[in-house]
Amino acid sequence: MFQSIYRLLIELTNGKWTSAILHKFAKSKSSKRIIPSFAKTYKINQDEMEKPIGDYENLHQFFIRNLKEGARRIDEDPLSVVSPVDSVIEEIGQIEADKTIMVKGKVYSISEMLGSDEAMARYEQGTYMIFYLSPSHYHQIHSPVTGEVTNQWTLGLKSYPVNKMGLKYGNYPLSKNYRKITEIRHNAGMTAVIKVGAMFVNSIETTHDGTKLEKGDQMAYFTFGSTVVLLFEKDTINLLPQITPPYHIKYGEKIGTLNGQD
Numbered sequence: 520m521f522q523s524i525y526r527l528l529i530e531l532t533n534g535k536w537t538s539a540i541l542h543k544f545a546k547s548k549s550s551k552r553i554i555p556s557f558a559k560t561y562k563i564n565q566d567e568m569e570k571p572i573g574d575y576e577n578l579h580q581f582f583i584r585n586l587k588e589g590a591r592r593i594d595e596d597p598l599s600v601v602s603p604v605d606s607v608i609e610e611i612g613q614i615e616a617d618k619t620i621m622v623k624g625k626v627y628s629i630s631e632m633l634g635s636d637e638a639m640a641r642y643e644q645g646t647y648m649i650f651y652l653s654p655s656h657y658h659q660i661h662s663p664v665t666g667e668v669t670n671q672w673t674l675g676l677k678s679y680p681v682n683k684m685g686l687k688y689g690n691y692p693l694s695k696n697y698r699k700i701t702e703i704r705h706n707a708g709m710t711a712v713i714k715v716g717a718m719f720v721n722s723i724e725t726t727h728d729g730t731k732l733e734k735g736d737q738m739a740y741f742t743f744g745s746t747v748v749l750l751f752e753k754d755t756i757n758l759l760p761q762i763t764p765p766y767h768i769k770y771g772e773k774i775g776t777l778n779g780q781d
Contacts, residue, residue: 546577548576554578558572579742583741584658593771607766612647633711641709661771663734664732668730669704675698710750716741726739756777762774
């Protein structure tokens, strides 16, 4: 019953016009007035921001803010895999033989999440990780590995909440929300970086040029809090044993090691 009510309320408030109004307000000069209270509410560390808080012209600019040089350190081990975002790692697991993963009690089809049976086959019995970004987090997305972008595509039209309640009661947001998928070929195999849009604003902007990515390079950014799903081919990554969800992490920090090289 609660699940049905939750989904109905979200559907009623997640329409084209409500999304457009919120998006327009976030980019308006008037939204600048709420930046200080927003930063206070979400306890944002202003010392690591690239610019003073008063230099941001609107909420959108503040949301996609850059960090000061040196605010994050990219792990230097050539075989390390790093977190692509500041986030909370909510789930880690193995992709089942039937090409599904379990997230907050829901079974997700990898084929539906990727929108491609061909891509899905690459990750059968591989490893998945779910990274949740709240409004308090830095919203740039970085490459977890060094490699070559082999494919990118976009799926979905609308987005629903991807917080704990959204994952538990929502209508399978990780495989139905607006999302952009990037596949990267690295020394041990393939990794898929699935960037999942948040409620109201389907804004996932790709920022890198070309096909080459160095570990830690900026790939894209979210306009509002959202989720990144990483998929790794079978036997290509050894995760750090101390990473037990929920696990708070910053981008550039090591999450595992690539399992050998081609």
